[in-house]
Amino acid sequence: MGADVVDFVTRFIEDRYDAQTSDYSGLEPLLRSLSAPPPEHATALGQLLDTIEKAAGKGFDTANPGFVGYIPGGGLYSAALADFVACVVNRYTGVALPAPALVQMEVSVLTWLCEIFGLPATSQGVLTPGGSMSNFSAIVAARTSKLGERFLDGTLYVSAEVHHSIAKSALIAGLPRDAVRIVSTDDALRMDTDALRQAISADRVRGRTPFLVVASAGTINSGAIDPLADVAKVAEEEQLWFHVDGAYGGFFQLTERGRQALQGIEKADSITLDPHKGMFLPYGTGCLLARDGEALRRAHEVRAHYLPRPSEDPDLPDFSSFTPELTRDFRGLRLWLPLHLHGVDAFVRALDEKLDLARFVHDRLDGAPELEAPWPPELSLVAFRPLNGTNEDAEDLLDRVNSSGRLWLSSAPIRGDTYLRMCILSHRSHPVRIREAVELIVSSVA
Ligand SMILES: *Cc1c(COP(=O)(O)O)cnc(C)c1O
Numbered sequence: 074m075g076a077d078v079v080d081f082v083t084r085f086i087e088d089r090y091d092a093q094t095s096d097y098s099g100l101e102p103l104l105r106s107l108s109a110p111p112p113e114h115a116t117a118l119g120q121l122l123d124t125i126e127k128a129a130g131k132g133f134d135t136a137n138p139g140f141v142g143y144i145p146g147g148g149l150y151s152a153a154l155a156d157f158v159a160c161v162v163n164r165y166t167g168v169a170l171p172a173p174a175l176v177q178m179e180v181s182v183l184t185w186l187c188e189i190f191g192l193p194a195t196s197q198g199v200l201t202p203g204g205s206m207s208n209f210s211a212i213v214a215a216r217t218s219k220l221g222e223r224f225l226d227g228t229l230y231v232s233a234e235v236h237h238s239i240a241k242s243a244l245i246a247g248l249p250r251d252a253v254r255i256v257s258t259d260d261a262l263r264m265d266t267d268a269l270r271q272a273i274s275a276d277r278v279r280g281r282t283p284f285l286v287v288a289s290a291g292t293i294n295s296g297a298i299d300p301l302a303d304v305a306k307v308a309e310e311e312q313l314w315f316h317v318d319g320a321y322g323g324f325f326q327l328t329e330r331g332r333q334a335l336q337g338i339e340k341a342d343s344i345t346l347d348p349h350k351g352m353f354l355p356y357g358t359g360c361l362l363a364r365d366g367e368a369l370r371r372a373h374e375v376r377a378h379y380l381p382r383p384s385e386d387p388d389l390p391d392f393s394s395f396t397p398e399l400t401r402d403f404r405g406l407r408l409w410l411p412l413h414l415h416g417v418d419a420f421v422r423a424l425d426e427k428l429d430l431a432r433f434v435h436d437r438l439d440g441a442p443e444l445e446a447p448w449p450p451e452l453s454l455v456a457f458r459p460l461n462g463t464n465e466d467a468e469d470l471l472d473r474v475n476s477s478g479r480l481w482l483s484s485a486p487i488r489g490d491t492y493l494r495m496c497i498l499s500h501r502s503h504p505v506r507i508r509e510a511v512e513l514i515v516s517s518v519a
Contacts, residue, residue: 074118077118077119077122078118078122081122081125081126082150082153085126085129085136086136086150089134089136089137089138089501090138090501090506092130092134092137093134093478094133094134094137094139094140094475094477094478094479094480094481095132095133095134095475095478095481096130096131096132096134097131097132100131103127103128103131107124107128133481134481135148136148136499136501137481137499137501138499138501138502138503138506139479139480139481139502139506139510140481140499140502141480141481141482141495141496141497141499141502141510142481142482142483142494142496143293143483143496144293144320144321144347144350144496144498145350145496145497145498145499145502146349146350146355146356146499147349147350147352147353147354147355147498147499147500148353148354148355148356149352149353149354149355149411149500151410151411151414151415152353152354152355152358152407152408152410152411153355154410155406155407155409155410155411156355156402156406156407158406158410159402159403159404159406159407160402162403163403164403165400166179166392166401166403166405167391167392167393167398167399167400167401168380168381168383168384168391168392168393169384169386169389169390169391169392170381170382170384171381172403173389175403175405175406176389176390176392176405177389178405178406178409179200179392179403179404179405179406179408179409180388180389180390180405181409182405182408182409182412183197183198183199183200183360183362184198186198186346186360186362187362189326189327190323190326190338190339190341190344190362191338191339192339192341192344192362192364193364195364195365195366195367196362196363196364196365196366197362197363197365197366197369197370197390197395198360198361198362198363199360199361199369199392199395199396200348200358200359200360200392200404200405200408201359201360201361201396201398202357202358202359202398203320203347203349203356203357203358203359204236204238204318204320204345204346204347204350204359205238205241205242205359206359206361206396206397207320207345207346207347207359207360207361208236208238208239208242208287208316208318208320208345209238209241209242209245209246209397210361210369210372210373210395210396210397211242211316211343211345211361211363212229212239212242212243212246212248212285212316213242213246213372213373214314214342214343214363214368214369214371214372214373215229215284215285215314215316215342215343216246216247216248216284216285216372217368217371217372218314218365218368218371218372219282219284219285219312219313219314220282220284224247224248224282224284225248225249226280226281226282227248227252227281227282227283227284227285228252228253228254228276228281228282228283228284229243229248229252229253229254229283229284229285229286229287230254230256230269230272230273230283230285230286230287230313231253231254231255231256231264231286231287232255232256232257232258232262232263232264232265232288232289232292232299233255233256233257233258234258234262234289234292234293234294234295234297235287235289235292235318236289236292236293236318236320238318238320239253239287239318240253254272254276256268256269256272258297261297261448262292262294262295262297262448262487263297263298263299263300264288264289264299264300264304266300266303266304266306266307269286269304269307270307270311273307273311273313283311283313284313284314285313285314285315285316286304286307286308286313286314286315286316287316287317287318288300288301288304288315288316288317288318289317289318289322290317290318290319290321290322290323290335290338290344291319291320291321291322291323291325291451291452291454292321293321293485294456294485294486294487294492294494295448295454295456295485295487295492295494296321296322296448296450296451296452296453296454296455296456296496297448297451298322298334298335298451298452300337301317301335301336301337301338301340301341302336302337302340303337304337305337305340305341308340308342309340314342314343315340315341315342315343316341316342316343316344316345317338317341317343317344317345318345319335319338319344319345319346320345320346320347320350320359321347321350321351321452321454321496321498322334322335322351322451322452323335323338323344323345323346323347323351324346324348324350324351324352324420324424325351325424325428325452325453326338327417327420327421327424328421328424328425328428330425330428331424331428331452334451334452341362341364342363342364342365342368343361343362343363343364343369344361344362345359345360345361346359346360346361346362347359347360348360348407348408350498351424351498352408352411352420353420353423353498353499353500354407354408354411355407357402357404358404358407358408361396363395366390366395369395370394370395373394373395373396373397374394374395423500426503426504427452427453427497427498427502428450428452428453430453430497430502430504430507431450431452431453431454431455431495431497432449432450433504433507433508433511434450434455434495434497434507434510434511435449435450435455437511437515438455438457438511438514438515439457441515441518441519442460443459443460443515443518443519444457444458444459444460444514444515444518445457445458445459445460453496453497453498454494454495454496454497455494455495455496456485456487456492456493456494457492457493457494457495457514458470458490458491458492458493459518464490464491467484467490467491467492467493468484468491470493470514470517470518471483471484471493473517474493474513474514474517477513477517479506479509479510479513480509480510480513480514482494482495493514495510
């Protein structure tokens with residue numbers, strides 16, 4: 074069975090380079106055939122793999138080198154091997170006692186990440202199912218730490234470009250919907266820290282309790298990085314928790330240019346990262362780093378007498394004390410194996426390649442007479458639109474480009490205008506395909 078599956082995935086990966094970036098043909102009959110309940114008796118694996126292959130081919134292909142929509146995910150083959158092993162071994166890593174050495178492997182990666190972001194020895198990292206869950210735990214930690222149990226007058230501050238998972242997290246964390254303050258942005262779409270100061274003091278006058286500011290390290294629309302050092306300063310003066318949402322851009326910290334662009338991130342009280350974006354790993358791999366591990370623990374820990382004895386070793390934590398999860402997949406191996414197998418440098422070079430490609434894309438598109446790309450990329454995301462075009466023109470260009478089958482991008486509303494955006498973050502997106510992609514865009518608009 075293993076050999077059959079390896080044959081299948083090998084073919085799947087090889088096919089990605091020629092596969093259409095999207096395919097919705099014949100979807101209805103396929104959906105109908107897949108709605109059947111499981112059979113009473115066994116089916117041959119080969120037949121089931123055929124079904125899986127058909128199903129996996131429908132929709133837009135996020136594993137395709139031409140996929141530059143939203144924030145591309147990864148799907149490193151070595152991480153899939155790690156998952157296969159982890160699922161078969163199936164040791165329990167929700168708390169430390171059942172599999173202390175496996176927990177240590179996961180901890181070693183988390184400690185490395187805390188160091189890369191300049192966080193102190195008191196910090197704690199956890200792997201989560203994704204950036205949304207990381208943001209949620211960060212907001213709960215900020216709320217608990219700054220407001221205690223009476224938090225209904227708490228307010229938090231974000232820019233208009235922030236990811237919606239922050240408002241969603243605030244809602245689930247029990248804060249009223251009007252707790253989220255939108256701070257205006259400058260011409261580069263970064264949070265305006267003067268406006269932030271004014272909003273905070275206006276709220277204090279009104280008797281509200283400002284407790285948290287969230288800065289984006291790479292926004293979803295344009296890739297803008299809020300002025301992290303300046304926001305950190307305001308947070309310090311105003312005694313707010315400072316959270317950085319680096320779900321898209323955080324891992325560029327591994328590169329020289331990324332560290333320049335992300336200066337100030339080391340001041341954060343908490344940082345959201347998404348290894349299933351910036352480390353090219355399969356979906357379901359998020360991360361949260363907290364400067365004060367105890368603050369994260371106080372916001373999440375509940376003990377139960379039927380659980381194994383709690384860990385008393387601060388270097389070997391019970392992960393369930395820091396997140397909403399108890400039983401979880403051993404997702405640590407998904408980071409540990411690729412990092413050890415390929416070495417950190419392979420990731421640094423891959424991320425550097427994305428930075429180079431984004432510059433190239435920006436210059437080529439902004440240089441084309443029919444297009445404008447107003448914001449030079451701070452990381453690997455370029456937003457652009459037809460020069461002097463309407464939103465309809467932009468939508469039309471998007472449709473034409475996406476129907477090529479060689480490229481798939483998404484759009485973003487920025488200050489009322491529709492922009493197309495190319496986010497280069499797939500480990501399979503290399504110069505040849507990206508050059509083809511920009512020429513396709515330029516010829517489509519012409
Ligand atoms: C992707 C993303 C999120 C949400 O993360 P998920 O892994 O999709 O839950 C949050 N913030 C930013 C900036 C993102 O790019």
